[in-house]
Structures are given as structure tokens and as C-alpha cells.
Amino acid sequence: MLDDFLVRAALASVGTALAASVLGCFVVWRRLAYFGDATAHASILGVALALAFNLSVTLGVGAVALVVALTIHRLDDRRQSSDAILGVLAHGALALGLVAVALLSGARIDLESYLFGDVLFVSARDVGVIWAGAGAVLAVLWWHWSPLLIATLNPDLASASGVDPRREKLVLTLLLAAVVAVAIKVVGALLITALLVIPAAGARHLARSPEGMALIAAGIGIASAGLGIGGSLALDTPTGPTIVCAAVALFALATLVPRVVLR
Template identity: 60%
Template structure:
């Protein structure tokens, strides 16, 4: 079954949705959409570093995405405005990555695959990485679920309950870095934030509890992947953007249903 490239693409899309669903819910609740976008942009720099040092692409993007998250957290704790820091670092890391790749000798890389994804080229080893990373993220969020919900609701309540908000923020930063490393080959750096946000916002329309919203976001993300891939096959459109468009259509339908 895994010899069929379309089946591998479907499994990859569903695997990424399993990770982005619950994590995207926290991104929406904590208003971290631009933060996720900045971490995704830093992944291009990770691609350049991985190619230059002969490291796996996933490892290079994981390292740079995590470094971006830690740098942003450190600068904001020192009093810098979050939106300004994210604007400078996101675009700076993206531009630096594009420039750095051009300096790697003897290498010609199709950047469109990393910017917009190439889910149809996912192999069996990629599936192992995607599903293993998704399982790791789900386990991490399940372990810290109560503490993360408390911090998201009220920082003072978290302090009173003996929860360290900085530690929980680090957990989310680590999870975001892993998601970026997983999803860059599926939807690309420029579309990762959309896959994080759109399913979660769509699920919020019919959710009454945080758990229902997280599970609903997984289902919507998986459905968007399936619909987008079938549309891509039917109309010969780019697979990654087609998945995001399918997610956008589901969001519009959820608004109509809610009304």
C-alpha cells in the first residue's frame, strides 16, 4: 500500500494534522499566530545550514526553529515588543536562509519545495519521521495539558497553582519547532502557519471544551489534507496550497453553519 505515492501523501497529511490540531489550538488561544509564522520562516535558514553541513533537513529545520523560538522568548522577556521582534526575526531569517543557500558550493536546490511543500514526494522514511514526531508532540501536550490550559487561562492562577508559565511557554516553543520540522516537506515554510491556524479556528465554531476543539482541529486538518490532495490530483494544482485552500473552504462552511 505504501508503494503508492498518493497513499503516502494522504498518510503524511493526516500525520501532520494530528500534530497541528492540538498545537494549533494553543496557538489560537494564546494569539501566537505570528510567532508560529516566524518559527516557520526560520526553517528556510535551517534548510541552508543542513545542506551546507550535510545534516538531515528535518534536523536542521528543528534546530533553527527551536533557536528562533528561544531567541524571541528571550528578547520579549527583556521588554522588546513582541510584534516588532517577530517582524524583524521572521523576515530576517527567511532572507538570510535564501541568501545562504546561494553560497553553498555545487548545490542547486529547488526552494519552491521548501517554501510551498512537496507532499507528493514523501517517502516511507519521511512517513516514519512525520508520525513519530506527531506522536511525540501529542504525548508532550497530553502530559502538560492541564498546566498549559491553566497558563493560557490566567497567568496569576498558574502561579498560584505552582505552575511555571515560562516552562510551559518553552514546551509550546519546542512543540512548534518539531511541527515545523515535520511539516516543511508537506506544506512548506510559508504555509505551515495556515495549517496550524485554520483547522483550529474552524473547530472553534462548534466546540464547547478545549479538548473537543483540539480533537476537532485534528479531524478538520485531516479532512483538509484529503480534500486538498484529491483536488490537486483532479485539477493538477499544487498539493500544499490545495490543502490550505481546502482548509479555508471548510472554515467558510463552518461560519455559515454557525450562523
């Protein structure tokens, strides 16, 4: 029989991988990887604020990720967003968070677990929070799939069809903040974007439709979680980075298959 901590780790990893990989399809289609990096890096500031005010880390990370994501969305609406601004927000928030964590008096903090994840030590409550967040993300994606997709692939056609592309991009922004909040326990702030992008990028080589790409990405994400946990236990390596390494290996295998054009 599997140990309880392995069951919790597997459930947490699968929930995170499902939500991140499906949402990651939109990140890949919209080329929002750097946007995801900025939001994820800012999550360390959320960790510091949560510890300082004795709040839930998930709540603190989610709040800061949401503020940063909305800030980037606002700048983009004003045509002021650029790689430079994203870089300032991403690395500035990360540096501020690291300094804030260092200044917390009397707190003993395993900062590495927030940077790279520590899924083997998640509690039953953590698993519940992760699945609640992942379930909410997947439910919104299911409900909003058509307008999100048309706004992503053809904004002009979306406007002509009565779909507001800016509203749909805002929905994606909110979902991205939610995924960052639930994923920090699994892969950490520095690797969240990898779990968003790599399964979706691998699925892109195999899919014949956007829906097929989302399903294949989910499969790659779940397989990465399983292989990562197994590899981590076998090799005694950090679990979060091992999950990402497994995703990279599956991506490499996917690229060996002749590319199928979406249609």
C-alpha cells in the same frame, strides 16, 4: 489499489495535520500566529545549513526553528518582544536562508518544495520522521494538557495552583519548533502557520470546551489533508497550497454554523 506515493503522501499529511491542528488551538488561544510565522520562515535558513553541511533537512530545520523560537521566548520574558522584533527575525531569517541557498555551490535545489511543500514526493523515511515528530508533539500535549491549558487561559490562577506559566510557554515553544520541522515537507515554510491556525480557528466556532475544540480542529486538519491531496491530483495543483485552500473552505463552512461559546 492506491499507489505507494499516495499512501505515503496521505500518511505524511495526516500526521502533520494532527499535530499542527491540536497545537494550533494553543496558538489561537495565545494569539501566537506571528510567533509561528517567525519560526516557520526561519526554517529556510535551516534548509540551507543542512544542505551546506550534508545533514538531514529535518534536523537542520528543527535546530534553526528551535533557536529562533527560544530567542523569541527569551525576548518575550524580558518584555522586549514586539511585532517589529518578530518581523525582523521572521523576514531576516527567511532572506538569509534564501541567500544562503543561492550561494551553495554545485547544489541543485528545488527551493519551491521547501517554500510550499512537496508531499507527493515524501519517502518512507520521511513519513517515519513526520509521524515520530507528530507523535511526540501529541504525547506531550496529552501529558501536559491541564497545566498548558490553565497557564493559557488564566496565568494568575496557574501560578496560584503551582503551575509556572513561563515553563508551560517554553513547552509550547519547543512543540512549535518540532511541528515546523516535520511540516516543511508537507506544506512548506510559508504555509505552516496556516495549518496551525486555520483548523483551530474553524473549530473555535463549533466547540463547547477546549478539549472539544482540539478534537474538532484535528478533524478539520485531517479532512483538509484528504481534500487537499484529492484536489491536487484532480486539478493538477501544488499539494501544499491545495491543502491550505481546503482548510480555508472548511473554515468558511464552520463560520456558517451559529457560534457556540466555550464553556
